[in-house]
Amino acid sequence: NAGVTQTPKFRILKIGQSMTLQCTQDMNHNYMYWYRQDPGMGLKLIYYSVGAGITDKGEVPNGYNVSRSTTEDFPLRLELAAPSQTSVYFCASSQGLIYNEQFFGPGTRLTVL
Amino acid sequence: AQKITQTQPGMFVQEKEAVTLDCTYDTSDQSYGLFWYKQPSSGEMIFLIYQGSYDEQNATEGRYSLNFQKARKSANLVISASQLGDSAMYFCAMRDSDSWGKLQFGSGTQVVVTP
Numbered sequence: 001n002a003g004v005t006q007t008p009k010f011r012i013l014k015i016g017q018s019m020t021l022q023c024t025q026d027m028n029h030n031y032m033y034w035y036r037q038d039p040g041m042g043l044k045l046i047y048y049s050v051g052a053g054i055t056d057k058g059e060v061p062n063g064y065n066v067s068r069s070t071t072e073d074f075p076l077r078l079e080l081a082a083p084s085q086t087s088v089y090f091c092a093s094s095q096g097l098i099y100n101e102q103f104f105g106p107g108t109r110l111t112v113l
Numbered sequence: 114a115q116k117i118t119q120t121q122p123g124m125f126v127q128e129k130e131a132v133t134l135d136c137t138y139d140t141s142d143q144s145y146g147l148f149w150y151k152q153p154s155s156g157e158m159i160f161l162i163y164q165g166s167y168d169e170q171n172a173t174e175g176r177y178s179l180n181f182q183k184a185r186k187s188a189n190l191v192i193s194a195s196q197l198g199d200s201a202m203y204f205c206a207m208r209d210s211d212s213w214g215k216l217q218f219g220s221g222t223q224v225v226v227t228p
Contacts, residue, residue, distance in 0.1 A: 043216065098144055098145060098209060109156075
């Protein structure tokens with residue numbers, strides 16, 4: 001049982017490049033989330049999904065896209081990377097909506113130069 | 114509007130002492146969950162403890178306990194018998210009906226445990 005896995009762990013992008021951050025969970029959770037954490041700050045929600053085929057925007061969705069074709073996978077796409085997207089990205093999943101903890105992946109540290 | 118407020122940016126605590134981390138929350142929902150996460154310098158988010166809005170007893174998990182005062186909208190974390198490995202950033206967070214249960218985080222409290 002691996003929980004939530006994310007790849008890559010680290011990445012450096014040049015301005016204008018694109019990339020996909022991978023997230024996979026093996027707990028059969030319906031609810032999945034992408035957060036970003038800027039230095040010294042709490043986490044902010046980028047996108048979330050309540051099941052395969054259903055996604056919606058969070059607080060800071062600009063510059064990102066997601067898809068959810070399976071229960072297990074929830075990739076985050078960065079288009080035209082900008083320095084403002086330098087951050088640590090966390091994927092999380094949970095069994096339920098309110099009364100269950102979210103399980104976090106190890107994070108991806110992204111730097112855009 | 115800020116839904117989770119942590120007023121202590123940083124704290125020093127001596128080994129073996131107890132420490133209380135403050136957290137207040139704001140929601141109009143009757144059903145919500147309150148969570149504490151630990152983030153060590155290595156960066157991962159570690160779930161510590163949970164309190165449901167309808168739970169009458171304060172939650173406890175080992176050395177962690179949550180002092181839940183619903184009328185005051187307060188959910189303070191108490192760490193007993195601090196250890197050097199407790200040095201980390203601690204986040205209070207809440208899930209309610211907003212955005213399908215997203216975690217709404219406070220700004221965190223940095224705890225440093227000294228020998």
